[in-house]
Amino acid sequence: MTRKRSLDSTVTTLLVWVAAASWVGCGGGEAASDEPAGAASADAPPQFETTEVAEGVYQFRWIGHNALFVVTSEEVFAFDPISVEAAATYAEEIRRVAPGAELAAIVYSHRDADHATGAEVLREAFGADVPIYAHENADAPLREAADPNLPPPTSTFAETMTLAGGEIELHYLGRSHSDDMAVAFLPAHGLAFAVDFVSRDRFGYMDLASFHFPDMFGAIEGLLEIPFETIVFGHGPSGDRATIERQLTYYRDLDAGVRGAVEAGLSEDETAATVLLEDYSHWDRYDDWRELNVRGMHRKLSAAGAGEDEEEGEGGEEGEGEHGREGREGGEGSGEHDREGEGREGSGEHDGNGGEHGGEGGHDEGDEGEESGEYLGRAETWDATRRGARLILSYDPGREAFAGTVENTTGETLCAVRVEVHLSSGTELGPTQRADLAPGAAAEVELAVGGEAFERWTAHPEMSPCAT
Incomplete structure (x- = not known):
């Protein structure tokens, strides 16, 4: 042809x-x-x-x-x-x-x-x-x-x-x-x-x-x-x-800046206020995501034990073999998929999303496109539990918003709980403001659609490891 x-x-x-x-x-x-x-x-x-x-x-x-x-x-x-x-x-x-x-x-x-x-x-x-x-x-x-x-x-x-x-x-x-x-x-x-x-x-x-x-x-x-x-x-x-x-x-600078703050004993809030990454102030989403990037890296490094795996943190430059990836491809991303509890991927994460949600260290922190893979019609109600957080949500056409609750069904506090909705049009709504939920506690959820046209939608709660 x-x-x-x-x-x-x-x-x-x-x-x-x-x-x-x-x-x-x-x-x-x-x-x-x-x-x-x-x-x-x-x-x-x-x-x-x-x-x-x-x-x-x-x-x-x-x-x-x-x-x-x-x-x-x-x-x-x-x-x-x-x-x-x-x-x-x-x-x-x-x-x-x-x-x-x-x-x-x-x-x-x-x-x-x-x-x-x-x-x-x-x-x-x-x-x-x-x-x-x-x-x-x-x-x-x-x-x-x-x-x-x-x-x-x-x-x-x-x-x-x-x-x-x-x-x-x-x-x-x-x-x-x-x-x-x-x-x-x-x-x-x-x-x-x-x-x-x-x-x-x-x-x-x-x-x-x-x-x-x-x-x-x-x-x-x-x-x-x-x-x-x-x-x-x-x-x-x-x-x-x-x-x-x-x-x-950029990611190396982010890692280095946050790692130094963690090793100096700075809290997440203190690190977010001091690691400004001003060399990247002209980049897209600096005002929206700079602080979030810093906070996310702080949680990852804190959970992993900052300073304990510095060689790995630099991308495995020493001793990792071809592409700096040997020993990673076979264990981390194959077989088990490293997704247990990721919420979407293994269960249909974004479903389908790919493991990317699961975050690092099995914390499943949620992420871009972290849906569960299950999409509902406009009039259907979402009622599912992910990592102990039960999300009940539906679309209210009168308010042009998704409304419902997210509840902690576990016996331990769930930290930094937030909710996202993904529309079939490709638009992402949220996340909502972070909230710590005590055992049995619930928080109201409302996410405005803003006039976006859609036929189907999916939702998921996210959370982060509690500060120790």
Whole structure:
């Protein structure tokens, strides 16, 4: 088949107007700078757009999430359907860019619901037998979650996999934002696709609850060993090798600054007030997530015993072997998936999310896209218990808000309990303010939707280890 393009320009965009609040709520990045006159302004970015980032390689952005599809001579390979709503438009865009092409495969970057949901929509558009590929750690949690909109993979890989006769490589670099993260590399284009654990000059998601440290250092170092020149991210604008080097430096600086504070005996509050990371004040989400990043790292280092594993904390630079990951890939991210109690992943974490939620050290602190994998209709009520926190929640259309309670069903205090809701549109609501819940205590939950359109939703409580 000869690939046809409807436009000669390198950027083809189909615009649909949405309120700016939807973009901000999803943590969206920058809108394309080369949009035609009269397109969305900074105050009203387009809901989606398709951009050719290399010959035959397209980034599909839906609100604040990015997917990638690759058009070969006769077939298309699609990464991350994002959501049910996004996948419907995604399919239309693939057909527009490559009319008549077969969809050869769907690839999950990881099992988080805000990236992997919607595969069945693509299958309905292109054929029920379209295979789904993912890292092996995604398989069991997705089968357990049994979400028809987030089906388990039909084929998995452990370390590497090649598709399209070697045009596409999939790499597993160890635990990072999840324990099942697949990084795609297109050798002919020098282009990589990496989701959630790296981005361009942006702070890590909130309090880093889903991030596995010190494994993150090894994963980012491993990414730098892949000979890419351009990299597309799951959120925000694309970058280059220097982007990833800056990301690694940031996490090392965060680790060093917080580690010094912990070793000096500073409390979490004191550390949050003193580790300002001013060299990164120009980065995206500095005002929103700088303090949360510091607090999250303080909890992780305190729980692990700051100073006891400094070599590991530096990414295992000494003695870890190839990619700084040997001894990590086999034990931490394979087999047991290191997800017990993670709440979403093993139980359908974001479900599907990928372990990234579980945090470090088995604390399951919750994280970006930490849903359980189970999505409800607008009129249904959520009633589930996670790590002793029973969340009862429903949508009140009159108030345009989710309302309910979260209750401690255990005999011990649950610390820093908060609640998030994830809409099928890709928008994340919350988290609510942190609250310590004594045994038997409950707290009211209310999260405003803000006019966001959605059909389905999922929710989860998060919590952090209590200070000792």
